[in-house]
Amino acid sequence: MQARILLADDDAHIREVVSVLLTSEGYDVQTAADGNEALQLFKNVQTNACYDEAHNQPYAFFDLIILDVLMPGLSGLEVCKYIREQSNTPVLFLTARSQDADKVRGFTVGGDDYLPKPFSAVEMLARVKALLRRYHRYGGSPIQENRTKLMVGDITIDVSGRRIFGPAGAIALTDFEFSVLLLLAQNKDKIFSAREIYEAVWNEPFLEQSANNVMVHIRNLRRKLGDNPQNPRYIRTVWGRGYTIG
Template sequence: MEEKKILFADDDPEIREVVRILLESEGMTVVEAANGDQAVERMDDTIDLVILDVMMPGRSGVSACAEIRKQSTVPILFLTAKSQDSDKTVGFSAGGDDYLVKPFSYAELTARIKAMLRRYCVYRGKEPAEESDTVALPGLTVHTDRAEVTREGEAIPLTDIEHRILLLLACHRGTIYSVQRIYEAVWEEPYLPSANNTVMVHIRNLRKKLEDDPQNPRYVKNVWGKGYFVG
C-alpha cells in the first residue's frame, strides 16, 4: 500500500501532535486541522481518509463531515467522548463510516485506520482488486471494483460502508442477512447489540441514494425482525 494521506481535525493540539507522530511512524502523511472549518478547507482529492473530532469550536465534526460528503466518499472516522447511540446516529447520518469513543488506545486507532484504508483502496480502484466485475440488478449495476453503482445510466457514488453492504446483499440476492451478519461481514468486528443502529443508519442512507421512494424500497428490502435482503 502506497503512502496514505490523512486529514485529522481536533481542537486539542496535544492530541493532534500525538496522533500525527503515531500515523507518521506508520508511513502516513497527516494534514492537521484545528476545527471543522479548517478540515473542510484542507480537504482535497489527495486525502485518503478523514478523522474528525465531533465537538470542536465553530463548525462541529458532524457538520464538517456533511460538507466533505458533498465532494468525496473517502472513509470518515469520528473521534468523540460521547458514546450514546443517538450521538452515533447523528454522525452516521451525516456520512461517517466509523466511530471511536475517547479514551481509545492508539493500537485500536491505527487498526481501524488501516482496515478502513485497505477496504477503501481496493473498492475505489486505488489499488488493484483481484477481479473487476459488476453485479446486475433490475435497473441497477453494482461495481465491485469501486464504490459506485449505476442506475439507469446515472453513476451514483457510495461511501465504502454503503458499497460493502450493498455488494454483500447483491451478491447473495434473495438471502436475508440479519443485522449481526451484516455488521460482522462489513465491519469485520464482533457484533454488539449497539451495532444495530449503526447498520440501520447506513442502510437508510443507502436507500436515500438508490430508491425513488425510500419508504417503499425496490432494492434494499427488509423482513421485520429477521434482516435485510436485495430483491
C-alpha cells in the same frame, strides 16, 4: 504511494499524539484545529484532485479523514456532511461521547467508523488500517457505494440527490421524511426507537412530545410510499421497540 490523512481535533494534545502515531507508521498527516480549518484544507486539495477512471469519479487528495465530532465553528458532523457530497473518502469520527444515538448520527451524515475517547494507539491504528485497506481495495467502503443508490423493495433511493422513486415515478418527500427513510434503509433489520430516530435526524434532545413528531413522519412516509400500516411492505413497527425496514 504514501497514504495522506487529514486529522481535525480542537485538542492540541490529541492532534500531536495522533499525528506522531500516524507519521511513525509512514502516513502523511495534515492537521486542523477546528471544523472550518479542516473544511478549507479539504477544499484546497479538491481543486487538485485526480480523476479515477475505474470508478468514473474524481477522488480527493486525502485517503482518510479523521474528525473530532465536537469542534469550534463547524462540527465534525457538518464537515463530514459536506465531504460526503464531494467525495467517497472514508471518515473516522473521534468523540468523547459513545451513546448509540451519537453513533447513528455520525453514520447518517456519512461517517464510516467511530472511535470513542480515550482510545489506545493499537485501536487507533487498527481502525485506520482497516479503513485505508477497504478504501484502496474498493475505491470506497461497501457502505459508501451503497449510499449512492439504495433499494427498499420496489423503491429506489437516490442518496446523493436526496430523491426517491417508486414504480410510478418520483415521490416527493420533505427533508425530514427523507432523512428518516434513509436512516432506516441504511440499517436494514435494525430496530430504531423513536428516541434514536429523533436524535439522529433532528439532532436535538429527545422530549416527551418528540415521539409524536417521529410517529407523524412515519405515518406520512407510509402514506406517500403506499404502505399499509396493517400489512407493511417497507416500514414495520416492532411494538414496544420502534421501527425497522427489512
